[in-house]
Amino acid sequence: MGLVSQKVVQLQRMAFDQRSVAMQIGKWTLLLGFALLALKAGAQTTPTTLPANGSDTPIAPTKVVPKYALGPGDVISIRVVNFPDLSMDSVQIPPDGKITPPLLAGEPINVLGKTVEQVAAMLTEAWSKYVINPSVSVFLVQKRPQDAVIVYGYTPKTGAVEMRPGLRILDVISAMGGGGETGDLSHVTVTHEDGTSQTLDLSNPETKGDSPENILLHEGDIVYVPKLYQFITVLGEVKQGGQFPYEKKMTVADAIARAGGYIEGEADLSAATITRNGKTIPIDLQRFYLDGDTSQNLTLQPGDSILIPRQTNIVYIYGAVAGQGPYDFRPGDRLWDAINRRGGPTQEANIGAVEVIHTELQSKLQAELTQKYPKQAKDSKWMFDQLKKQGAIQVVDLNRYFRGDQSVNVPLSAGDFIYVPSRKHGFGIGELFQILSSANLLRLLAGF
Template sequence: MIQKIKKCFFVFLLLQASLTSYAQSVDELSDEDIQKFMQQAQESGMNEEQLAAAAAAKGFTASDIVKFKERIEKLKSSKKAVGIKSSLNQRTVDSTDIQASERDNKKQVIDEKAEDRRMKIFGLNIFNNQTLNFEPNLNIATPKNYVLGTNDELSIDITGYAYAHYDAKVNPDGNIKIENLNPIFVAGQTLEQAKVKIVQRLKTLFGGLGNGGLSADVTLSKIRSIKVTVIGEAVFPGTYTVPSLATAFNVLYAAGGPTDIGSLRNIEIFRKGKKVRMLDLYDFLLRGDLTDDIGLIDQDVVLIPYVDKRVIINGAVRNPKIYELKAGDNLGSLIGFAGGFGETAYSKSIRINRVTDTEMKILKVSKEEISKFGLLKGDIVIVDSLLNRYENRVSIKGAVFRPGDYELETGMTLKKLVAQAEGLKPEAFKSRALLFRERPNADPEILPLNLSELLNDTAEDIVLQKNDSLVIKTIAGTRELRTIQLDGEINKPSVIPYVENITVSDAILLAGGLKDGANVARIEVARRVKADGGDGDQNVQIIQIQVDPSLGILDKDKRTLLKPFDRVYVRKMSRYEVQRTVSITGEINYPGPYTLNDKKERISDLIEKAGGTKGQADLGSAKFTRNGVQMGIDLKKAFFDKNSNQNLLLNPGDVLEIPRRKETVTVLGQVYNPITVPFDQGLNLKDYISLAGGTTDSAYVKKIYVKYGNGKISRTKYFAGINSFPKIENGAEIYVPLHKKQRWTSAERIAVSSAVVSIATVLLTLVLRVVP
């Protein structure tokens, strides 16, 4: 008892702190805040009055406390308060109260396995669907059979030559009060009964009421709340406060529906200790029938008992699941629950796995017994699918106009099958067709046949059997793909399909025709030699052919027919050339591109064609480029000595660039003052380096080189301690490279020193041995 008082006091302080921290008025509190307070109060055993006292102690006004109570009632009657009971001192129901195992009946939290099982049980998924709404509709007209009770509010209007309006609430005694009239008892009466009673009493105030001058209208303006208890195998069992218009379905949905071991078909409604209705949810789930959805009154009890009989149906039905059966249900009923057989169901017989007292056994139910066969708890019904076999099928494939499967008629022959397929195509290979047939042991075999003889009635027709399959190949499908290859002076060298009676001109036309330089008198056809053995070594036959340049039709061309796999090569005219051009730019009289007259033209000829050089031309610095690469050509020697090896033959695309005379020399690299100075024929390399301030300490004098304007490079030569430096010409560039001296590491110096000491020691030892 002391512990309970301490706990209440602790929660009292907690609620005070919570109210202070969250808001200073009830309007500022969210539904989640109030529900949290209610749950805390439930855990401590506090009732609504104690909770209100806690709020008053923190300075909340009386109107706030009234609003607080109204918010509590609203939450309890709404969907948000699922699991919240009408009395705060009742037990809170949470997920730890849900039974998830049918075998051990232990209380466990719903886990993924339990949810998976619920999804397999027909009907339970409807209670998990958030898009469905089973809340009662409070906006409909009041039903005539609605029974009034405490807290119902009536709206009474007097109309006619006088007007009056009264709001009357049914008090706990079952009475309503109107002005000075005595209390009118209406509890337990329907709205129609109460209206008659109220109008009769109002006549004492309004004399003409009911005589045509005045009329009275009595309506229900606000319905009361009732308390309904859900017990048994509900997901959230408990007491629920719901509107008085709520039905059994409304409460079941609020309670989460049955658990995975609860019944969907035997839900009982108790009223004042007596069972008033038995609900079968299958009526609604399968047919949409809500006839048994009874309206509830205060203190009704909804009982969800354990499920009695469940069976499983798998296989070729439209909705394989776990179904609950009642007395009178049989195998036919189960198949109906599952939506009937699927399109490929094998309905001739159905297999059933049944549990006995000692082991399992299999039952076979014929089609005729389905509607009479009774099922037992735990039966597993298996509806097989049809085998991928046909009892009267033959087929024809390949070169027929309508290949496919056909019905095997009595006495049907192969010739009739071809006729049903609308005959053979022209390309059909008639010499051999293949008939695939199953032997009695299901091994396949092939029966070859000659279609020509069969269709001409020179061979005996074949009677077909079940699953026979006739395969007819095309002529093209029985040989290598026949082609003709064309190369050489043809617009589109390619490989084309071979066709009968094709000539060389035909093939060239299909390949886009001849190029301008084609030699129609030098056409070769390479043909395979189809022979085996013999003494000859020839594998390919070469045939020389001439055609009309315009590809016109000649008599001899008609007779020159190609054969499969021929290769046609069209040669080019020996003296035919496309225009070839070279280019010359710079200090030349007529720069630009020039076409080569023949293959003998050289560099000097190109300069003469371009009108010779201008006065400021520097032939020594001319650049000659071939295929994008500069070549080191001495153009002076090429121009003045036409027999020189520098006077190269020209190739298409060659470019000759003759620059203007620079009259300068440039010194670069490891000098103190890299510089460009005027060219002086009387100065040598050393003189120019001196003009640049001389070489630095890091200069590699032995490697000095000179680059000339034509791209050639001349380097310093060293022999017997004497340097021979290159000659300097107009426009030259002198490069003094860096001398990268290799420095030894400490380890290398130590290794060399050790080696020197070792060698000296050996030599000294030898000398001492020789000297007496």
């Protein structure tokens, strides 16, 4: 073979080799493309796994475990970059799930059922109203025990009580030292694992054993003992009766001074009382104010209620009568006797809705209700309705008396208060009622 022929053959072989390489590159490029497409498709769909036995029935994909949902008893921490005053090292989630971080006192955050990431987002949105670009992180510090009952709040000790069959609410309260000096056992809240809750009154010493209030507990229950609402109440013949913050070493005289002092000529100082834990303690304040006997100026305890009654030889009549004011009570007097003795009703009088306050019963009931239900007692309508239900306040239709119904001519007692409404004014004591300091009410009505 000549030199030229050898070169031609050599060039042909090189061309073939290049074509082979190109084909190989093209083949691998095509395979790589298919692989990338497969990977992309796999990222978008869940692969079906066939069982090892060759059956056509697909095996369900592995279940993804959801992120931890926060609940009562969990402890979280909150970190805010560049704003250390907003950070919180330890926040225990209460039964209602609402936490109140700094700056958000008026808008508590409900974290029940939320993840820590969701809580961080909620806090970021809330704090953005007050600071620029807050960077918030929330961490789960401690999970709530699932095989125990959690007790927290204002007990001497807080924490978990190991669950056992037959465990009752009083068992766990006792294990934590009871209510102590600051725990309010009359409003204990139990939150169950399903999110439902109930409030129990465990303050009664007779609540024990299988009493209805001493409920059985279950795994995951959360028991919360709130802070004892520390206040004292002054009722009766004082200038500004009501509830006042309790202070250590506060005395009866201190409390009466807070209420503006007693009303001279109307207050029966010798018959004052303190209601404490359902018991009545008599005190003679006349001996203190007039004679300086400090033994009658007792030191008060949180929740005490002081009552200074009205002098008992008079009945008060106000409203649409000819002569308003007090009059000397006579034993056996009835409603119409009192109205008639003050000159009778005026032409504007609405005698179909005369209101009688039996003040001795009213004062006693009001003191008891205020001590037992301190929060509700601040609602004047609630208090008025309770006193009316229990007979301390009566609404009488005297039209029936003039038609021969003697039962509506109700008997009176010394110190009772009668109000005859006017068709012109169109309202009664119910609308005027505050926490019934009769002195305030008398002054208001006397202006009619």
